[in-house]
Amino acid sequence: MIIKKRSYPFKVYSQDVDFQGKSTLMALGNMLLSTAGYNADDNGFGMKKMHEMNSAWVLTKLALEVEQFPQEYEEVHVETWVEEVERITTTRNFTIKDVHGNIIGNAGSHWVMIDMQTRRIKDLETLEGLRNYADNVASLIESPIKLTPIQGELIDTFKVKYNDIDINGHANSVRYIEWVTNCFSIDFYREKELKRFEINYISEALFGESLEIFQEEIAADDFRFEIRKNGKIACRARMVMRSR
Amino acid sequence: MIIKKRSYPFKVYSQDVDFQGKSTLMALGNMLLSTAGYNADDNGFGMKKMHEMNSAWVLTKLALEVEQFPQEYEEVHVETWVEEVERITTTRNFTIKDVHGNIIGNAGSHWVMIDMQTRRIKDLETLEGLRNYADNVASLIESPIKLTPIQGELIDTFKVKYNDIDINGHANSVRYIEWVTNCFSIDFYREKELKRFEINYISEALFGESLEIFQEEIAADDFRFEIRKNGKIACRARMVMRSR
Structure with a gap:
């Protein structure tokens, strides 16, 4: 069964917050990238598949808007889905929610797949079935420019x-x-x-x-x-x- | 009820591993410090209590021995307990286990409490009940020197x-x-x-x-x-x- 949207929980640890006790952008970036990794795995196009193909996902663009930076010990849920799969780029979006389900941030990202030997970009057509995960739902914020x-x-x-x-x-x-x-x-x-x-x-x-x-x-x-x-x-x- | 030893789960994310796919020392350090924070909270002497007292826990010494560095996506459990509470220093130990319960690392740490205004060390006697958590069980490795x-x-x-x-x-x-x-x-x-x-x-x-x-x-x-x-x-x- 194809589940197009999934949510992953994260905790904000002491080292994730800055001197004002709010999550750093770096910590939010880590959550987004971990979410992308987990979801790619759940969809069958993650690390394992990449290793088999001697390839890797590489982030090319990311846009993130934050309404509210989570605080130390807060739990946040990062929802993610694939918006589209083009020939060389795939778009993945995110919504960051607090524990009550309120949206505290949104993000959009573009990814390419590279060959680990040549470091060159590969055609996403080689990932059969990837397109089935695209649900054409835009992010709630302007795309990365x-x-x-x-x-x-x-x-x-x-x-x-x-x-x-x-x-x-x-x-x-x-x-x-x-x-x-x-x-x-x-x-x-x-x-x-x-x-x-x-x-x-x-x-x-x-x-x-x-x-x-x-x-x-x-x-x-x-x-x-x-x-x-x-x-x-x-x-x-x-x-x-x-x-x- | 006084629970002297507790265990906290962590996941090893992509950004926690190095170029060889093994957890960095930094990532293990983050887990130990987060564990200390959670356990201090569970014991009633964590962040909340420190804020009330306008104080903070400060790590003074840490020793860590690693048998096996966990890999990306691995789940590890960090067990912790307070060994002793002296006048100004308290000793907290850790055992890091893989998902099968095998020990992959051990650590010992010394902490002091400082006053946030003066940045001076405070007497741990001011934390009534802290001593009840000391269980006099040494770490499995040599103490920090x-x-x-x-x-x-x-x-x-x-x-x-x-x-x-x-x-x-x-x-x-x-x-x-x-x-x-x-x-x-x-x-x-x-x-x-x-x-x-x-x-x-x-x-x-x-x-x-x-x-x-x-x-x-x-x-x-x-x-x-x-x-x-x-x-x-x-x-x-x-x-x-x-x-x-």
């Missing part, structure tokens, strides 16, 4: 380290969220709260590579970021803030 | 950032585990696996502070670390490795 280049100011330079590298041999998608959200001070977060986050993953960052992060406020409270490596773009991101 | 100063070589310099700071306003204990384990390359981890880790937390690291990390191999496979800030010691750590 293609972020444009920025000039920006250099905020930080750092190397990709052991703890950044995941089982796919590149920096984990959530680490980029950490790097971007680390561009602001705790004083900034005392005044401002995230409304919308989006990220475009462009080229993978590998162990030992030096990364530079640039930031530009292109309009009031609309911050853009670029992570560059050797002149190439690793990712672009956006944080739209609101006053608390 | 006091680590001695090292000379060492400067490995890295970095600043304490937004995502490092927890609800107590200082760098989260698990971040130090990240910093220490980041001193090695993925090639190193291909050959060596952690056998015993220990850490002494000496002075708290605050937002924006610059930290330096020093490393010295004092005997074969016995690595010592020191994280320093402005000439002060923030922590000392030790990683004893074994060949895979």
